[in-house]
Amino acid sequence: MAGDGTRCVGHPTGEPGEPVHPGPVLSSTFHLGTGDEPYFYGRAGNPTWTAYESAIGALEGGHCVAFASGMAAVSTVLRLCARPGTAVVLPSDGYYVSRLVASEELAPLGVEVREFATAGSPASFAGATLVLVETPSNPGLEVCDIRALADAAHEAGALLAVDNTTATPLGQRPIPLGADFVISSDTKAIAGHGDVLMGHVTCSSAALAEQVTLMRTRGGAIPGPFETWLAHRGLATLDLRLERQARNAHALVQALLTHPAAADVRWPGLPSDRSHEIASRQMRRWNGVLRFTLPSARAVEQFLEASSLVVSSTSFGGVNTSADRRARWGDAVPEGLLRLSAGIEDTNDLVDDVLGALDRVRT
Numbered sequence: 146m147a148g149d150g151t152r153c154v155g156h157p158t159g160e161p162g163e164p165v166h167p168g169p170v171l172s173s174t175f176h177l178g179t180g181d182e183p184y185f186y187g188r189a190g191n192p193t194w195t196a197y198e199s200a201i202g203a204l205e206g207g208h209c210v211a212f213a214s215g216m217a218a219v220s221t222v223l224r225l226c227a228r229p230g231t232a233v234v235l236p237s238d239g240y241y242v243s244r245l246v247a248s249e250e251l252a253p254l255g256v257e258v259r260e261f262a263t264a265g266s267p268a269s270f271a272g273a274t275l276v277l278v279e280t281p282s283n284p285g286l287e288v289c290d291i292r293a294l295a296d297a298a299h300e301a302g303a304l305l306a307v308d309n310t311t312a313t314p315l316g317q318r319p320i321p322l323g324a325d326f327v328i329s330s331d332t333k334a335i336a337g338h339g340d341v342l343m344g345h346v347t348c349s350s351a352a353l354a355e356q357v358t359l360m361r362t363r364g365g366a367i368p369g370p371f372e373t374w375l376a377h378r379g380l381a382t383l384d385l386r387l388e389r390q391a392r393n394a395h396a397l398v399q400a401l402l403t404h405p406a407a408a409d410v411r412w413p414g415l416p417s418d419r420s421h422e423i424a425s426r427q428m429r430r431w432n433g434v435l436r437f438t439l440p441s442a443r444a445v446e447q448f449l450e451a452s453s454l455v456v457s458s459t460s461f462g463g464v465n466t467s468a469d470r471r472a473r474w475g476d477a478v479p480e481g482l483l484r485l486s487a488g489i490e491d492t493n494d495l496v497d498d499v500l501g502a503l504d505r506v507r508t
């Protein structure tokens with residue numbers, strides 16, 4: 146397999162005179178022929194999607210279907226698998242909107258919603274049609290064993306979906322580890338510049354991808370061609386961005402561990418982190434997302450006011466370093482827990498800024 150940088154840029158091909166970098170195809174409708182043409186209407190298919198889906202599918206080793214957002218991808222997989230009288234299993238510490246779709250929309254239809262903590266022992270999978278895991282989880286950065294959970298899910302007759310948003314397709318390849326679906330919010334590191342919402346589902350088989358595609362065509366949760374093109378443009382530099390983000394995260398974690406205001410510093414790439422052993426077995430490389438806890442919500446305010454590089458914003462994986470106090474969104478975490486997403490700033494500038502801002506915390 147070629148290296149990550151080579152795989153991310155791909156190799157443009159074409160006839161002489163054709164564009165090396167074609168722009169987005171914005172047409173909603175296509176010339177009709179005898180019926181075997183690949184595109185006929187923009188809700189069913191578009192060449193800009195095809196290019197993006199081929200690139201992501203190749204990185205993940207499966208069949209990719211692009212969606213308008215990460216939540217469009219998550220809710221499509223949940224709706225595809227959930228049936229009244231059966232169960233779906235979800236992480237209790239995973240992305241909170243995925244849990245809301247299950248509890249607010251599926252449970253009233255007679256679907257049992259079972260939750261389990263990512264780092265805890267798994268719930269029973271008996272009677273489940275789908276097990277959704279998130280590893281590393283958002284925001285806790287806990288890790289679970291994809292291969293073991295895939296085996297357990299399959300034994301119970303359930304499919305396994307892995308929300309791979311935090312890891313990225315370069316950080317982790319769940320399909321070779323046994324997953325049936327990889328779900329991602331490409332809004333985060335893949336598009337990577339904080340200017341587009343996008344998502345995808347990559348399936349282990351063409352048959353599953355066909356079902357997911359049919360649901361997308363009927364449900365209409367389709368990405369715009371321009372957004373797809375922007376995300377594909379971002380993908381080209383994913384390897385470069387991840388490299389700097391991971392280096393920055395590592396340096397920040399080491400600095401945070403020395404500072405008395407920061408507690409419970411977590412990053413799966415850190416050898417002393419309790420997630421490191423499983424993470425290093427199934428992850429290929431690290432990324433820029435870490436977490437730590439300040440003594441209070443007020444301390445977080447002081448830290449963010451004092452920093453000139455850390456942007457207070459939700460979302461992660463962008464070029465600017467950002468931090469989000471997750472308790473404000475209702476996550477069941479301490480008031481002062483910050484998820485921090487290291488950007489691509491110079492490492493020394495970032496560490497100096499963060500340590501300087503932590504020195505200004507007076508609780």
Ligand SMILES: *Cc1c(COP(=O)(O)O)cnc(C)c1O
Pocket residue numbers: 214215216217219240279283308310311329330331332333342343344
């Ligand atoms: C952000 C996120 C989502 C939702 O993605 P959107 O693109 O915002 O719809 C789903 N899962 C995880 C882990 C996320 O971080």
